[in-house]
Amino acid sequence: MEQKNLKIKGIKVVMVALLMGVLSCKEAPKEQPKDVETAEVSAKAKEPFFKLSLAQWSMHRMVREEGVDPYTFAEKAKNWGFTGLEYVSGLYYKELQAANFSKEAMAAFVEKCNAESKKHGMQNVLIMIDGQGDLATTDDKKRKEAVENHYKWVDAAADMGCHAIRVNLSGSKVPNEWMASSVDGLTQLATYAKGKNIEVLVENHGGLSSNAAMLAEVMTKVNMDNCGTLPDFGNFCIERTKDGCAEEYDIYKGISELMPHALAVSAKSYDFDAEGNETKLDYPRILKIVKDAGYTGFIGVEYEGSALSEEQGIIATRDLLIKAGKELN
Numbered sequence: 001m002e003q004k005n006l007k008i009k010g011i012k013v014v015m016v017a018l019l020m021g022v023l024s025c026k027e028a029p030k031e032q033p034k035d036v037e038t039a040e041v042s043a044k045a046k047e048p049f050f051k052l053s054l055a056q057w058s059m060h061r062m063v064r065e066e067g068v069d070p071y072t073f074a075e076k077a078k079n080w081g082f083t084g085l086e087y088v089s090g091l092y093y094k095e096l097q098a099a100n101f102s103k104e105a106m107a108a109f110v111e112k113c114n115a116e117s118k119k120h121g122m123q124n125v126l127i128m129i130d131g132q133g134d135l136a137t138t139d140d141k142k143r144k145e146a147v148e149n150h151y152k153w154v155d156a157a158a159d160m161g162c163h164a165i166r167v168n169l170s171g172s173k174v175p176n177e178w179m180a181s182s183v184d185g186l187t188q189l190a191t192y193a194k195g196k197n198i199e200v201l202v203e204n205h206g207g208l209s210s211n212a213a214m215l216a217e218v219m220t221k222v223n224m225d226n227c228g229t230l231p232d233f234g235n236f237c238i239e240r241t242k243d244g245c246a247e248e249y250d251i252y253k254g255i256s257e258l259m260p261h262a263l264a265v266s267a268k269s270y271d272f273d274a275e276g277n278e279t280k281l282d283y284p285r286i287l288k289i290v291k292d293a294g295y296t297g298f299i300g301v302e303y304e305g306s307a308l309s310e311e312q313g314i315i316a317t318r319d320l321l322i323k324a325g326k327e328l329n
Contacts, residue, residue: 053084
C-alpha cells in the first residue's frame, strides 16, 4: 500500500513538473533565432540612407518631343522604381499659359496630379519653378512681381502635399547687388510660403547661384527655417559661353558648402561608362558628402544626358545611386 502511494505521489510530481514546464513555455517570450536577427540587421544595413524621387526634367524630351502626356509622370516613375515625384512647372505651361494661369487652370493641374499620384501610391515631393521672373533682380518692382508670380506655385505645392518649391536666383551679375537682391527676394517669398508650410529651395542653377559660397551666405543672411538649398550634383557653371563653360565652381567643394542648408538633393547625371559609373561625377564621393551632412531625405534623379535614352539614363542613375548608397553603409 505504501509503495502504491509512493508511485501515485511520484506520478503527481511528474505531472506537476510537466504542467509547469508547459505554462512557462507559453509565458516565456519567443526569442528570434540569431540567424534571423542577423539577416534583418544585415538587410537594413544594405539599404541606402536616402529615399528615391524622380525629377520630371529627366523626361522633358519625352514630353516636348515625343508627345508623352506629363500627367503620366506618376505612373512612369512608379514603374521605374521610384517613390517620390519632383514636378517641373514648365512641362505644364502649354495649358497653364493658355489659361493665363487662372485659378481654375491651377486647380485643375493640382487635381490631376493628385489623382495620379494617389492612384499609383506615389508621394508628391516638390515642384521646380522656372520662368516666373527674376528673384534676384535689382529692380524692386520687378523683384516683387517675380515673388508674387511664385505665390500660385506655393499654393499648388501646399495643395499637393509637397514640402517645397524649387526656385532660381537669376538677376544681377554683380556679386554685392545679387547678394542683396537675393536675400530680399527670398525673404519675401519664404515669408509667404511659411504660412502655407512650404519650403523655398534654391538650386545652384547657373550664374552667381552656382557660386556655392555665395549661395550659402545668402541662406545665412535670410536665416529662415523654411528657406534652404537644393544642391545639384552638376550645375556649377558660373559663366557659360557658346563654346561651353568658361568658369566652373569646384563641384565637391560646392556640394560640401551647400549641404548644411540642404532641404532636398538633386542627383544630376550625363553619361555612364561600361561599369555604370557616371563619367564626369564621382558619385561615391558625392554621396559620402551628402551622408556626412546627416541628410536622409529624398534624392531626385535628374538625367540630362543624350547618349542614352531618357528611360535608360533614368534607370542607370537610379542603379548607380542605390549601389553607391549601399556601399556607404
